[in-house]
Amino acid sequence: MEGSLDMHIKKFYDESDYLNESDFPAPREVTIFEVAPVVLEDRKTKKPSKSPVLYVTDKAGAKHPRGYKIPKSVGYGLGLMLGTECEAWKGKKITLFATRCMSFGQIEPCIRCKFPPEIDQRVRAWMKKRGSSESAYMLPEDAK
Numbered sequence: 561m562e563g564s565l566d567m568h569i570k571k572f573y574d575e576s577d578y579l580n581e582s583d584f585p586a587p588r589e590v591t592i593f594e595v596a597p598v599v600l601e602d603r604k605t606k607k608p609s610k611s612p613v614l615y616v617t618d619k620a621g622a623k624h625p626r627g628y629k630i631p632k633s634v635g636y637g638l639g640l641m642l643g644t645e646c647e648a649w650k651g652k653k654i655t656l657f658a659t660r661c662m663s664f665g666q667i668e669p670c671i672r673c674k675f676p677p678e679i680d681q682r683v684r685a686w687m688k689k690r691g692s693s694e695s696a697y698m699l700p701e702d703a704k
Contacts (some may be wrong), residue, residue: 571623572605572640576626577626577627578613578626578629579624579626579627579628579656579671580669580671581658581669581670581671582658583624583626583658583671584656584657584671585658586657587655587656587657587658587674587683588618588655589619589652589653589654589655589656590616590617590618590624590650590653590654590655590656591617591621591651591652591653592614592615592616592649592650592652592653592654593612593615593616593617593623593650593651594614594615594650595612595613595646595647595649595650596611596612596613596627597610597611597612597614598610598611598612598613598627598629599611599671600629600639602679603664604664607691611629611630611672612629612630612635612646613627613628613629613630613659614627614628614630614649614655615627615628616628616654619640628671630673631670633672633683633686633687633692633696633697634673634683636686637673637675637679637680637682637683638654638673640675640679640683641675641676641679651699654673654674655673655674655677656671656672656673656674657671657674658670658671658696659671659672659698661695661696661697661698662693662695662696663696672697679702683697684697
C-alpha cells in the first residue's frame with residue numbers, strides 16, 4: 561500500500577456530531593466561534609439534560625464541523641478563566657487536548673482544556689467538593 565495511514569481508527573467510523581480524542585493527537589490551540597446549548601440524554605439519570613457545545617476554528621481560521629460538548633468540569637474551568645457569560649467566550653483562544661478520565665467506572669478517552677495551574681487546582685477542588693474523584697476530571701498519571 562502506497563503512502564502512510566496517518567489517521568486514528570475512529571476517523572473511519574465516528575459519525576458523531578461531537579469532537580473526540582482522535583481530533584486531538586496533540587494539544588492544539590483553537591478559537592471559540594460559537595457556544596450553543598444542546599439537549600442530550602444524561603448518561604446517569606437517562607433524562608434530558610442541557611449541555612453547552614463549543615464550536616471552534618483552528619489557527620488558520622477553518623471552522624471545525626463538529627462541536628465539543630463540554631463536561632461540567634471543563635465548563636466550570638472555562639467559567640473561571642473566561643467569565644460565566646458564554647457569549648463572551650467567542651473569539652477566545654483555548655488549548656484542547658486528549659487524555660483519559662474515569663467515567664461510569666471505566667477509563668475512557670476524553671478531551672480537556674488546558675487551564676492555568678491556579679484554575680486547574682480550583683476545578684479539582686470543585687470536583688472533590690461535588691463528590692467526584694480526581695480521575696473523573698483526568699487520570700493523575702495523564703495530568704500535564
